[in-house]
Each structure stands twice: as structure tokens, then as C-alpha cells.
Amino acid sequence: MSDINSISRRRLLTMAALGAGTLGLAACSGPSAVSGSDKGSSKAAEKVDYSGVKPASEITFWTNNPGGSGDVTKKICDDFKAKEGISVKIVPAGSSYEEVAQKFQTALTGKDTPDVVIGSDVWWFRYYMQDAIAPLDDLLKAAKVDVSAYRKGLIDDYRYKDSLYALPFSRSTPLFYYNKNHFKAAGLPDRAPKTWDEWKTWAKKLQDAKTGAQHAYQFPSVTDYAGWTLQNMLWGYGGGWSKKDSFEITCDSDKSIEALTVVRDAVLKDKWAGVSSNESTDDMAAGACSATIGSTGSLVGVQKAVGDKFEVGVGFLPGGPAAKQPVCPTGGAGVAICSRSSKEKQLAAAKFIGFLTNAQNTVDFSAATGYMPVCNDADTSALLKENPLIGQAIKQLDVTRPQDYARVFLPGGDQEIAKAVASVIQQGAELKPAMTKLHSTLENIYNTQVKPHL
Incomplete structure (x- = not known):
């Protein structure tokens, strides 16, 4: 892939637009949706x-009410109606971003689509x-x-070809959460x-301290956001899912294998870490682990769940x-x-x-969830x-790094x-054969669904 080992994110979005119809969702977990290839997606946005x-x-x-934001979102909608006279019907369209996306894709084959x-x-x-x-x-x-x-x-995360396609809403970074009492x-x-x-x-000291936790550390559920939460670890060891600003896949590079060996050994060999079956921050709040990585959007929920059982601490992600920096992705x-x-509804x-x-x-x-203020x-x-503690999330925003292309720009890569x-x-x-196979899979997605349109 040496021909595009360095492509700016803005240029990538512009070029990918040329293949909008076929660079679709064939490799994703959700159902296929209608193609935009015949609707002018490759052109710059027309003025309306x-x-x-x-x-x-x-x-x-349609939302998944991220970070338990149902109540605060409803209040904002009520305030909006009082101000503008416009009612907003909140539809819980899934428990995760993926479930909302899958429902949206399905809706695109029919007529029942949301306005937002x-x-x-x-x-x-x-x-x-x-x-x-x-x-x-x-x-x-x-x-x-x-x-x-x-x-x-x-906001620039939602631009391409000098047009804007979304406003930032529930924006986050991962944070390191820990139980101060255990520490x-x-x-x-x-x-x-x-x-x-x-x-x-x-971690060994925590295990020896007999805190009552099952593990010193809990990895977030790998079936959901392994590509996001382990991004930090790979960067810290000099690896990545792909090279910076590039589609050159590096998940099986020596540095990436070194980082993932730490992950594997923590769970299977040294046993200071477990893997959450749901939300690792919930596990920490319940005392099942002493520390974990979780979204800033989980912060307020964790604090409410913990109550006065122990004091929650948060900090930047480890290097x-x-x-050592920047090793934190946004999300x-x-x-x-x-x-x-x-037009009226738009x-x-x-x-x-x-x-x-x-x-x-x-x-x-932000006060209700822990997500970052976007203005x-x-x-x-x-x-x-x-x-x-929300201040830690805001401060960490200044030392973040764009996510690897292999996760965010390869359809189904995540x-x-x-x-x-x-x-x-x-x-x-x-480990090595699994990552070699992943390399082949990601490269195939690139070669068949991305490269032909660049």
C-alpha cells in the first residue's frame, strides 16, 4: 500500500466521496442499505x-441516549419546545451506536426514517x-x-470537501478510572x-493487597470497542492498527504484537486483568476490579453507581x-x-x-454524563x-491523537x-497468526472497497 502511505484525513474524505456508492457497508455487521451512487454523492454539496x-x-x-443521557436530553427537548414551539420525539433506537446505525440502515430501505x-x-x-x-x-x-x-x-471531524455533515454532541476520550480506596x-x-x-x-501490589476485587484491572468488552480502547496501548508501544495517516496495516508489526502480548498475558498468564462482559466501568463501580479504562461519558454514571462506597479517581491514559503522549484517541x-x-423538517x-x-x-x-463540552x-x-473530575477529560483533549485509519475509515474494520x-x-x-489474519482481512477491505475509489 505504499502508494497512499500518507493521506490527510481531509483528502481521504474527499477522495472516498468519489466511490460513495460501492464503498458502503458490505463489510459491516448491519444490513446493507440503499446506495447513494446515483444521487450525486460524489459531487460537492449543492446549495439549498x-x-x-x-x-x-x-x-x-433517533439516539441510544449515550452515557445515560435520557433525562437531560428530554429536558433539553422540553426547553426547545418552549422556546421554538417545535416538539422533538425521542426514539431510543438501540443501546449502542452500532444498534442505532443498524436500525437506520434498515429504515433506509423503507420510509420510516428519523429527522435527526x-x-x-x-x-x-x-x-x-x-x-x-x-x-x-x-x-x-x-x-x-x-x-x-x-x-x-x-467539529472538523464531520467535514469533507468543505461541507459539514454533523454537529459534535456526545464527544469523549477514554479515561483511566481507579478505586482510590484500593490504591x-x-x-x-x-x-x-x-x-x-x-x-x-x-497491578501485582493490588492483587496482593486483598482488596476483594476479582482483578486489579478490567479490560472493556472486546466485542464492542477493542479497536478504540486498545488504541492507546498500541500507540504507547510504538504500534497501531495502521500507520499514522495511512492505510498501511500494522496490527501484526513487532511493536503491535509487543503491546498485544501485554494484553494477552495480563488476562491469560499473569491474571491481573479480566475482560468485561458488558461495561467495565460498571464492574469497577461494583468493586469487581480496581481500575479500568472507560469513556468520559461514563464518568457521572460511575460516580452515581459508586455513591459513598469509595472515592473514584480518574487520570490520563498511561503511555x-x-x-507517553499523545496516546489518547478521541471518540x-x-x-x-x-x-x-x-425541507420543513430539516x-x-x-x-x-x-x-x-x-x-x-x-x-x-456534560454535567449529567461526563461527555466533553463541545463549544x-x-x-x-x-x-x-x-x-x-470532568476537568481531567477536558484537559486530556489537548493531548489526543486522531484514530487509526484501519478503525475509522475501513468499512467494518472496527x-x-x-x-x-x-x-x-x-x-x-x-496472537501472531490472529493478527496476521486480521492484517489480511483489513487489507482486503482496503483493496476491494477503498483503493478502487482513491
Whole structure:
């Protein structure tokens, strides 16, 4: 793949647009959806005139209520109706971003589509390739939503060919969560470990301290987000799922194997780590482990679940022998508007997503969940006074790194990574052959579904 070993993310999105119809979802876990190849997806977004359009009085919003955000989202919707006279019907369309995406894909084969849909870091661009979401520039202007108010590093994730396709909503980074009581019992410092090598020595002390936890550490469920949560470890050891800003697959490189050996041995050999069957942060809140990695969006839920049982600590993700920073990926989701909705519903939807993510509501959403405020002028002083731990998530945003292409730009790449990791640490498969097979799978996805359109 030496011909495109260095492609900017913006250029990639532009070129991938040329193959929107066939660069679809064939390799993904969800059902296939309609192609956008005959609908002009390869062209720059055409200007749409919304002058004289009256916003609809009711719209639908499909979401998984990330981070237990159902209550705060409902309040925002109620406030929006009071302000604009527009009702928002919240439809819980799944328990995860993937389930929402699969339901959306299925809906695209019929007529029952939402007006607003949540789209995660690995799904929103697939929505675009299906011609399923509308360009937002003209819509947001008509709705008087100022896009310059958003953090540039977050809103730019949803741009290609100088057009915008979503607004940042439930944005996050992984955090290192730990039980301060357990750390104290083991004689450990009240902080996150600086490196994974340091953590290995701490894990033994935690195991020896007889804290009552089953494991010192719990890996998040590999069937969900192994590609995201293990990204940090691979980077720390100098590896990755693919090279930086490149489709050159490196999941079976020596450095990647070194990092994944630590993961495998932690579970199968040294046994200081387990693997969550659901949410690892829930396991920590229940006292089943002393530490884990989880989304910032889990923070408030963890604190509520823990209550006064113990004090929760959070910190930056550990580094490794090759890199200590930046080894933290961003993640989470944005909100997009369905291209099939009428102009009236699209305009109402634009007003809604602007309101949903404005400076005040993004702070309220963050306070209720732990997700990061997405606006530049969001006043976080009261938020941080109420919950100082959220400040760690905001600070870590300054030392993040874009995710590997193999996870976010290869259709189905995330799921293939998860399956390969699960085969090793849950089913006992040999590491090197499993990663060599993953390399072949990811490269085949690239060669058949991406390369022909670049």
C-alpha cells in the first residue's frame, strides 16, 4: 500500500466521496442499505434555498441516549419546545451506536426514517456514503446556528470537501478510572499510572493487597470497542492498527504484537486483568476490579453507581516505552439530519441540533454524563466546581491523537479488530497468526472497497 502511505484525513474524505456508492457497508455487521451512487454523492454539496421555509412543528430524534443521557436530553427537548414551539420525539433506537446505525440502515430501505440521527466516529461517514444525511452549511445558516462556536478539533471531524455533515454532541476520550480506596490499601500513589509498565507493577501490589476485587484491572468488552480502547496501548508501544495517516496495516508489526502480548498475558498468564462482559466501568463501580479504562461519558454514571462506597479517581491514559503522549484517541458521536426529511423538517432539525449542542446545553449535558463540552465559549466553571473530575477529560483533549485509519475509515474494520482481539484473549487463539489474519482481512477491505475509489 505504499502508494497512499500518507493521506490527510481531509483528502481521504474527499477522495472516498468519489466511490460513495460501492464503498458502503458490505463489510459491516448491519444490513446493507440503499446506495447513494446515483444521487450525486460524489459531487460537492449543492446549495439549498431555505428562504420562505417554515420549520415543521414536530421532528423525531433517533439516539441510544449515550452515557445515560435520557433525562437531560428530554429536558433539553422540553426547553426547545418552549422556546421554538417545535416538539422533538425521542426514539431510543438501540443501546449502542452500532444498534442505532443498524436500525437506520434498515429504515433506509423503507420510509420510516428519523429527522435527526446520532452517528458515532465510525458510522457518520458511512451515512454520508449512503447519501442518507444532509449537508448542514445552508441549513445551519437558515437556522441561525453559528458553527464557529464549536471546538475546531471536534467539529472538523464531520467535514469533507468543505461541507459539514454533523454537529459534535456526545464527544469523549477514554479515561483511566481507579478505586482510590484500593490504591490506598495497596500503598499506591493517588494518581493514574504514567505508563503500562508502571501499571504492571502496581497491578501485582493490588492483587496482593486483598482488596476483594476479582482483578486489579478490567479490560472493556472486546466485542464492542477493542479497536478504540486498545488504541492507546498500541500507540504507547510504538504500534497501531495502521500507520499514522495511512492505510498501511500494522496490527501484526513487532511493536503491535509487543503491546498485544501485554494484553494477552495480563488476562491469560499473569491474571491481573479480566475482560468485561458488558461495561467495565460498571464492574469497577461494583468493586469487581480496581481500575479500568472507560469513556468520559461514563464518568457521572460511575460516580452515581459508586455513591459513598469509595472515592473514584480518574487520570490520563498511561503511555508506554515508545510514547507517553499523545496516546489518547478521541471518540463519541455527532448528530446529523436525514436527507430524506422534508425541507420543513430539516429546518426544524437544524434549529434543534444547534440548540441541543449550544454552549449552555453542552455544559448541562456534560454535567449529567461526563461527555466533553463541545463549544468554545461553554462556561465550565460551575461544572468543574461541582465535579472536578470532568476537568481531567477536558484537559486530556489537548493531548489526543486522531484514530487509526484501519478503525475509522475501513468499512467494518472496527468489528474485524474486535473479533480478532476476542479470539486471542477470550478464546485462546495464538496472537501472531490472529493478527496476521486480521492484517489480511483489513487489507482486503482496503483493496476491494477503498483503493478502487482513491
